[in-house]
Amino acid sequence: MLENKSRTEISELGEFGLIDHLTKNIRLHHASTEKGAGDDAAVLDHSGRKTIVTTDLLTEGIHFDLAYVPLRHLGYKSVIVNLSDVYAMNATPTQITVSIAFSNRFSLEAIEELYSGMLLACDKYKVDLAGGDTTSSQHGLVISITALGTAAADEIAYRDGAAEGELICVSGDLGAAYMGLQILEREKQVYLENPAMQPDLQGKDYILERQLKPEARGDVLELLRALEVKPTSMIDISDGLASEILHIATRSGLGCKLFEEKIPIDPMTYESAREFNLDPTVCALSGGEDYELLFTIAxxxxxxxxxxxxxxxxxxxxxxxxxxxxxxxxxxVHQITAQGWDAFLKKKE
Amino acid sequence: MLENKSRTEISELGEFGLIDHLTKNIRLHHASTEKGAGDDAAVLDHSGRKTIVTTDLLTEGIHFDLAYVPLRHLGYKSVIVNLSDVYAMNATPTQITVSIAFSNRFSLEAIEELYSGMLLACDKYKVDLAGGDTTSSQHGLVISITALGTAAADEIAYRDGAAEGELICVSGDLGAAYMGLQILEREKQVYLENPAMQPDLQGKDYILERQLKPEARGDVLELLRALEVKPTSMIDISDGLASEILHIATRSGLGCKLFEEKIPIDPMTYESAREFNLDPTVCALSGGEDYELLFTIAxxxxxxxxxxxxxxxxxxxxxxxxxxxxxxxxxxVHQITAQGWDAFLKKKE
Structure with a gap:
């Protein structure tokens, strides 16, 4: 992907040149961002409201595979996963800081691609990129993003707020991002065996987009406010429905009952799961990366x-x-077990 | 270092088990930390004051060498470098988030060592570890820390606040951390050539400590307040005095004049530099990692x-x-040039 373009070595700019280059197009959206990138730290004014902070670290080969993830999409998604955590508090994201480390395998153009995806997400979600760190690594690309948000004290939805008898709700549909990943992994294998083969991604747009360019469900929070529904507990689905509902149940000191027939699964997810001899419900329960909101209501x-x-x-x-x-x-009746994070079981250095 | 101890595989705990294990000993110091680790995000209440945020990303082989840096010291230092950035705004650090990624080369005991150093710094500086992310990497250790702080609006010291004729001040002494690094690098080479040789670190305690376990100068801010001196601009010295004073000069739209004889250099730094045939002043100007405060006053x-x-x-x-x-x-008369970040020139993947 990078080979066909002109290539500028990062060393031609140096750290400060690179930072200036990357940050010169940052547009600020929030009055609360008093001072963004360019000093020792950013200055925020969240007076009278609660400040929300969350952070995620993504490493090459574990969280993303540059063989099939365009850098621009990766940048976009890495912001989305953090915004999703802020929304999952029933809060509004306002600022992010972005730290990236990369080896000299990456050219300036590559880092610009990554950054352009991040800024696209910032613009779409009206979030200010307020600072960060740009440095080198010995191996591959590392992305660390911290998101800040704001909420009135009585709006915040924690994981432990559910009560017995309350209804469990989920936004959108589940399992699609996981099936998108299966398609990409399959086509990567085909490509590795025969580089002349064109990838067969025909008709899979929706599930591929769910994997490569997910969105964060701030719109669902707006909908709930419009409906005058206050979620009593909330979490975003990054590790799969099963893992997330267990978080809410454990933290709230409760049990839960889910109904398979009620779990929203898109027809394309369903068909693709069948193609791969996978149970669509298992994909929804354990696939993860949906970035939908799971919440309880009265x-x-x-x-x-x-x-x-x-x-x-x-x-x-x-x-x-x-x-x-x-x-x-x-x-x-099936007991629900978490099947979230197994990166350590799968990957060996 | 890790070989002599019992070893627990991270996979025995899983992600959530690991997070519970690492976070169970966190003590909170600030009423503003309403909710720390354990939800989608932390909740902070900085009402009526400005929130400061800064972040740093450290990668193995670039920012630290585990051949001679104990993990506990690394944890401590990785917190310090962020707190130093908050102090450099003339602000008080209040919370940090910690993200770490590591390969399965690292045991639970190793990660505990790292974390114990971070918590030690948190306790010493009365900062709350309020959240983070714990994940895996294909290669080595990555540490990303974001620090939050608070300040009254009229207290914050930016880089661009200096005025013509104002005095340039620096806390503590400079160049010691760089000389500590030279000693460690030399002894590593000796060890690599002859593993039976004991490292010769005799009499170098101060400069080694400056490299391995630096402190952040919150005490200097307290001193300035006690003296009723308000710094007009401020920056911390991470890349070396030369690079930092150029930041203040450039941002403030000014020039500057430094006097070599006034630059504070500890005798041990001076002697060690001579031993290595280095100019002590060059070490102070370009060495970096001092984490002293550079500021201007009326x-x-x-x-x-x-x-x-x-x-x-x-x-x-x-x-x-x-x-x-x-x-x-x-x-x-010598023109001052920045010699900060050359990681990209030195390291090749």
Whole structure:
């Protein structure tokens, strides 16, 4: 991808030249960003409201594979995953800081591509890139992003706020990003075996986009406010529905019951899972990277959300001693177990 | 270093087990840390004051060499470098987030060592570890820390606040961390050539400590407040005095004049530089990693600082067209040039 373009060595600019080059196009959106990139630290004014802070670290070969992820998409997604964490507090993201480390395998043009995707996400979500660090690594690319946000004290939704009997809701649909990844992995293998083969991505746009260019669901928070529904607990789905609902249940000291037939799965996800001999429900439960919002609401709010196409009620919270279960379409009862993070089991240095 | 200890594989805990394990001993110091590690994001309440945010990314082989840096010291230092950036705004650090990525070369005990150093710094500087990310990498260790701080609006010292005629001050002494690094690098080479040789670190405690376990100069801010001196501009010395004073001069639209004889250099730094056939002043100008504070003050404040052993007045700001110069002990005039970041020139993947 990088070979066909002109290549400027980073060493021609030096650190400060690179920072100036990368930050000169930053547009600020928030009055609260009093001072952005360019000093020892950024200065923010969140007076009278709570400040939210979250951070994510992405490393090459573990979190992304540059064989099939364009750098611009990677930049976009790396911002989105952080904004999603801020939204999952029922808060509004306002600033990010971006630190990147990269080896001299990367040219200036490559880093610009990465950065352009980050700035695109900042513009779309009206978030200010307020600072960061740009440095080198011995091996590959590392991206660390910290996002700040703001919320009124009584708006914040924690993971531990659910109560027994409350309804479990999820936005959008699940499992698509995971199936997008399966397609990309398959085509990478085909390419490695025969570089002359063109990748077969035909008709898979939606699930590929869900993997390569996910969005963060700030729109769902706006919808809930418009509906006058206050989520009692909330989390974003990065590791898969199963792992996330267990977080809410454990933290809230409760059990939960999910209904398989209620879990929203897009037809393309469903068909692709079948193609790969995968159970679509398992993909939704354990796939992850959906960046949808999982939240609980009071039973009285059911009428407000029931006809919203972007919100699915998929179950309810139960007493702790009832455990956490999925009721299958055939009525069978399965215990829910987390299958989140297994990077350490899969990857060996 | 790690081979003699018991070794627990990270995979035995999984991500959430690891996070619980690492965060269970975190003590919070600030009422402003409403919610720390354990949700999608931390919640901070900095109402009525400005929030400061800064971030640093450290990668193995570039920023640290585990051949001679103990993990506990590395953890400590990685927090210090961020706190130093907050202090350099004349602000008080309040929270940090810590993201680490590491390959399966690292055991749980190793990560605990790293973390224990971070928590030691947090306790010493009364800073709350409020969240982070723990993940894997294909190669080596990556540490990304973001520090938040707070300041009243009229206290913040930017890089661009210096005025012509103001005095340039520096805290502590310079060049020691760089000489400490030279000693460690030399002993590493000796060890590589003959592993039976014991490292010769005798009598070098001060400069080794400056390299391995630096401190951030919050105490100097307290001193300035006690003296009723308000710095007009400020920066911390991470890349070397030359690079930092050029930042203040450029940003403030000024020139500067430094006097070699005024630059504070510890006798051990001086002797060690001579041993290595290095010019001690060049070490102070370009060595970096001192984490001392460089700041400007009004001329009228000279009397207040002149007898403070921890503050040296090393020059003054001039008009922009007078340029940036160092006056040597022999009266020669040298233009000041930045020799900061050359990691890209030195390291090849």
């Amino acid at each position: 039973q009285k709010d059911y009428e407000k959300v029931k006809n919203q196409p972007d919100i699915s009620v998929i179950g309810h919270m139960t007493a702790k001693d009832e455990g956490c279960y999925l009721i299958s379409k055939s009525g069978q | 001329q009228k404040d000279y009397e207040k600082v002149k007898n403070q052993p921890d503050i040296s007045v090393i020059g003054h700001m001039t008009a922009k067209d007078e340029g940036c110069y160092l006056i040597s002990k022999s009266g020669q």
